[in-house]
Amino acid sequence: MFDVLLTDMVLLTMAAILAIAVISVRSLLSATMLAGIYSLLMAFIWQNMNAADVAFTEAAVGAGISTVLLLGTLVHTGRLTKQAANHVNWGALGVVCVTGGILIYGTLDMPRFGDPKAPIHTHRVVQQLAQRVGKVDPNGVHEPWQYNSLADQGGPFEVLADGEHPHPKDDFSGHSPNTVTSILASYRGYDTMFETAVIFTAGMALVLLLRRREPGADKFLHEVPGSGPQEKHTGGRVA
Amino acid sequence: MKDQVVLRIITKLLVPYMLVFGVYVIAHGELGPGGGFQGGVILAAGFILYGLVWGKEELHRFVPRRVTDLLAAGGVLLYSGVGVATMALGGRFLDYSMFNADNKGDGEALGMLLIEYGVGITVCTVMITIYDMISEPEDVA
Amino acid sequence: MSPLLLNVSDHYNYWIYIVLMMIGFYGVIAKRNLIKQALGLGLFATGLFLFYISMGVIDGGTVPVWTLVGHTEEKFAGPYDNPLTHVLILTAIVVSVSTMAVALALIVCIKREYGTIEEDEIRAIEDAEHPGEELV
Numbered sequence: 444m445f446d447v448l449l450t451d452m453v454l455l456t457m458a459a460i461l462a463i464a465v466i467s468v469r470s471l472l473s474a475t476m477l478a479g480i481y482s483l484l485m486a487f488i489w490q491n492m493n494a495a496d497v498a499f500t501e502a503a504v505g506a507g508i509s510t511v512l513l514l515g516t517l518v519h520t521g522r523l524t525k526q527a528a529n530h531v532n533w534g535a536l537g538v539v540c541v542t543g544g545i546l547i548y549g550t551l552d553m554p555r556f557g558d559p560k561a562p563i564h565t566h567r568v569v570q571q572l573a574q575r576v577g578k579v580d581p582n583g584v585h586e587p588w589q590y591n592s593l594a595d596q597g598g599p600f601e602v603l604a605d606g607e608h609p610h611p612k613d614d615f616s617g618h619s620p621n622t623v624t625s626i627l628a629s630y631r632g633y634d635t636m637f638e639t640a641v642i643f644t645a646g647m648a649l650v651l652l653l654r655r656r657e658p659g660a661d662k663f664l665h666e667v668p669g670s671g672p673q674e675k676h677t678g679g680r681v682a
Numbered sequence: 683m684k685d686q687v688v689l690r691i692i693t694k695l696l697v698p699y700m701l702v703f704g705v706y707v708i709a710h711g712e713l714g715p716g717g718g719f720q721g722g723v724i725l726a727a728g729f730i731l732y733g734l735v736w737g738k739e740e741l742h743r744f745v746p747r748r749v750t751d752l753l754a755a756g757g758v759l760l761y762s763g764v765g766v767a768t769m770a771l772g773g774r775f776l777d778y779s780m781f782n783a784d785n786k787g788d789g790e791a792l793g794m795l796l797i798e799y800g801v802g803i804t805v806c807t808v809m810i811t812i813y814d815m816i817s818e819p820e821d822v823a
Numbered sequence: 824m825s826p827l828l829l830n831v832s833d834h835y836n837y838w839i840y841i842v843l844m845m846i847g848f849y850g851v852i853a854k855r856n857l858i859k860q861a862l863g864l865g866l867f868a869t870g871l872f873l874f875y876i877s878m879g880v881i882d883g884g885t886v887p888v889w890t891l892v893g894h895t896e897e898k899f900a901g902p903y904d905n906p907l908t909h910v911l912i913l914t915a916i917v918v919s920v921s922t923m924a925v926a927l928a929l930i931v932c933i934k935r936e937y938g939t940i941e942e943d944e945i946r947a948i949e950d951a952e953h954p955g956e957e958l959v
Contacts, residue, residue, distance in 0.1 A: 452835060455836065465866065466849065466850040466863060471858055478862055485869055494909050497872075504719075507723065509865070509923060512816055513862075515927075520930065524858075524941070525944075532853035536849065543841050543844075551834070556833060556836045557881055557884075558882075619713075620714070621889075623887060623888075623906045623909045624712050625712070626910045628717075629794060632776040632797070635718075638914045638917060639757065639800065639801050639804050642805055643754055644921075645812070649811060649928050652929065653816070653928055654818075655818065715888065808921075812924045816927065
């Protein structure tokens, strides 16, 4: 346990330094590259915490797609911000410190990092991963969904006998060793469906905002005279 | 960028591997870390790399805009279609065990595989669309 | 070890996540460049995901994937990290990148309209054109 904690502390301190650099550096190209490095560091931290799926997704999405998006945006906008790098907004800093202090006060009674007796490890998921998905008994009767109580499994695993671990007694997770995918696709199938719809909506929003109409593609729309594209706002910095 | 020899050769070597690896990650989402999102993003990264090196016309030759638009909706349709199909087979919405009524574990596995493909297709095409839209050139005039 | 040091090492992780969230929060409210605000939003979201996942970590835990133990049956070979937190964060990461994509597209449109992406300059242009109106 101590090795996870030590690596965590070192990596997280590096992440905090990178985060300050992302916010305060003046060139947006540097901020984009630092944000890509930050995402890769996040992937390390999550793999260190044994979250393999999340590390995979963060490395692919954060360090890959997000960097490409930001670079594509930088082509259109300028590369430098106007504000000087060492300009500090003291009012905002005060608000941020007060909010951080309140949140830190709120975490003081949380269970310690990695506690096996924390409620998250003893209640819901241990039951859910052992539930039975219609196990057919010898009489051919389909059993409905049922939950095994913790008493069936012998309680949370630190009080089990030597070598005894909670074993799923069903077909369900025998077909899906990756419990994260089984929860994502089956137990939380609705969430995943609407999340797919959210991704689709984001793509369509991009198409509606940025796609230029090809000439001749709008032959079904009749142009109203006098409502052509309005003139651009002038003034200000044109990069 | 296609006149740079190193970029061209490395891209030609890498892109087929990335596409196959993306489909592998989607298909083996149940057996190890992976799944629809991760595989979809890796697939999209393969296409985006090709588009970066050879230009957008080449990318549109392989993945035209109509195909990405239709497939983005097709992924969500596949997911919802699985739910409706389970309802038609007599169960509840998204109750995958109806696919194989006498071995519910197999039904669940089939349902999860289909929806992972649906998610992967939508994520891949939407990421390609996002890249395509963001990197459009400035308005002429 | 003294109680204070134990308290620090127990909760250091959570405090660092709060620091990361607050850095992102500062970026959103104090910076005037719109892309810096979008980056701050991404930092805030990442800190929050870290907080969530670290609640599911357990001493000596493994990746929550069943493996073949003793060539006979599939089960967890030991304590495993809680997979429910991973599931929720998977969804949240992808939704966060979708939100960031739409935000960047809006920034590109704002650049085309106003010619700048600094918030105070946009306000100045709007005030010059529509004096007295609230910038919604």
